[in-house]
């Protein structure tokens with residue numbers, strides 16, 4: 001669920017822009033509900049690479 005298109009009831013601006021305290025409160029609440037939204041894509045790719053390397057190491061040990 002994305003909050004990009006949510007419009008604030010207080011200032012009628014997109015909540016993602018955080019123009020008023022109501023926007024900012026809603027934005028923080030929505031970000032807390034989805035912990036993966038704040039996760040860096042680069043960190044995800046690095047984590048995936050580490051996982052693949054670990055699997056490759058295990059496979060190499062099994063064949064040797």
Ligand SMILES: [Zn+2]
Pocket residue numbers: 008009010011012013019020021022023024
């Ligand atoms: Zn607002």
